[in-house]
Amino acid sequence: MEILKKRIIEDGRVVGKDILKVDSFLNHQIDVRLYNEMGKEFLELFKDEKITKILTVEASGIGIACIAAQYFDVPVVFAKKTESSNLDSDTYESQVYSFTRAKTYKIRVSKRYINKGDRLLIIDDFLANGKAVLGLMDIISQAGATLAGVGIVIEKGFQEGGKILREMGVNLKSLAVVRSFEDGRAILD
Amino acid sequence: MEILKKRIIEDGRVVGKDILKVDSFLNHQIDVRLYNEMGKEFLELFKDEKITKILTVEASGIGIACIAAQYFDVPVVFAKKTESSNLDSDTYESQVYSFTRAKTYKIRVSKRYINKGDRLLIIDDFLANGKAVLGLMDIISQAGATLAGVGIVIEKGFQEGGKILREMGVNLKSLAVVRSFEDGRAILD
Numbered sequence: 001m002e003i004l005k006k007r008i009i010e011d012g013r014v015v016g017k018d019i020l021k022v023d024s025f026l027n028h029q030i031d032v033r034l035y036n037e038m039g040k041e042f043l044e045l046f047k048d049e050k051i052t053k054i055l056t057v058e059a060s061g062i063g064i065a066c067i068a069a070q071y072f073d074v075p076v077v078f079a080k081k082t083e084s085s086n087l088d089s090d091t092y093e094s095q096v097y098s099f100t101r102a103k104t105y106k107i108r109v110s111k112r113y114i115n116k117g118d119r120l121l122i123i124d125d126f127l128a129n130g131k132a133v134l135g136l137m138d139i140i141s142q143a144g145a146t147l148a149g150v151g152i153v154i155e156k157g158f159q160e161g162g163k164i165l166r167e168m169g170v171n172l173k174s175l176a177v178v179r180s181f182e183d184g185r186a187i188l189d
Numbered sequence: 190m191e192i193l194k195k196r197i198i199e200d201g202r203v204v205g206k207d208i209l210k211v212d213s214f215l216n217h218q219i220d221v222r223l224y225n226e227m228g229k230e231f232l233e234l235f236k237d238e239k240i241t242k243i244l245t246v247e248a249s250g251i252g253i254a255c256i257a258a259q260y261f262d263v264p265v266v267f268a269k270k271t272e273s274s275n276l277d278s279d280t281y282e283s284q285v286y287s288f289t290r291a292k293t294y295k296i297r298v299s300k301r302y303i304n305k306g307d308r309l310l311i312i313d314d315f316l317a318n319g320k321a322v323l324g325l326m327d328i329i330s331q332a333g334a335t336l337a338g339v340g341i342v343i344e345k346g347f348q349e350g351g352k353i354l355r356e357m358g359v360n361l362k363s364l365a366v367v368r369s370f371e372d373g374r375a376i377l378d
Contacts, residue, residue, distance in 0.1 A: 023302075028269065028298075029264050029299075029301075029302040030258070030266070032255055032262075032265060033262075058249075059247035059248035059269075062249075063251045063255040063265065065252075066219060066224065066252040066255055066256055069219070070256075073221075075219055076221060076252065077217065077218045077219070078217065078219070080217065081248075109217075110218075112213065113212075113213070
């Protein structure tokens, strides 16, 4: 997606060896116009998949999931990361290891909101090691629902998540793929 | 806002003494059509305030902030709750006490994304004790920016947040106010 790639090159900042900071438009400050273009692109990519619901995980996936859901005209469900007294006790759960935070956390979705007949599109802002997507897929599988696709804003192509998911046969589409970093700049596919 | 009040009465579930669960449409599963109606209503309420940016806090404020931002045609900034290696070290910070979780957490916003000239609209899904909004106001004040308004989806009118903010002169508007619970049902203003 050219408009996104251009934005990553212009406004993304590379910190250290392999951290791409896109917090000026993607995951801290949000350029909602750009989100709308991304939402339309997700619809274009998955329009034949009969999506009934979009699934994401808090926090930074929620915005793009909601904006994209307008084009699909379906609800969003976001998995919760922390044990909260306000969450239903009757939940599907999965464990996710975060390399960024070097710890395992639990993600949970109330059993009320994913059903057998659902065809889910997982949307998230980043794909690196794929652990969060695999956790969401585990939850979809527990619910007996169907994974219809995975839409990612930025895939870190030098990490293993994309390879793992594609080898599993997952219908994965990324709007931009970062292949490597050279001289403090992101090199995109 | 009638459509929201109707939805709270029909689909909200009261758990225990004072927990209103609206996770079927507001903060776990999201009814994006309803979010759009709420976004338009926020524009109607704050259209004369020359809003330059919408500020919220992760996680459940992000969706409605993004949807509303489309109508204002401004960016969203969401405060982060956890210390993250991906967040800029140069941040405004504030402490927020959560009664739900019975602990204090830190919220942070990069100094890059709130500026002196900004007129901010704070948007959040719930207002109870007002601690999260007060933390966001503290950050706006540190940045030397202007608080132009606070838009809340559901205010718990029997808790003190609304009273505190209105007495401070804050331009606070709530789309629905829960006055009390009676026989397991929410009583709305």
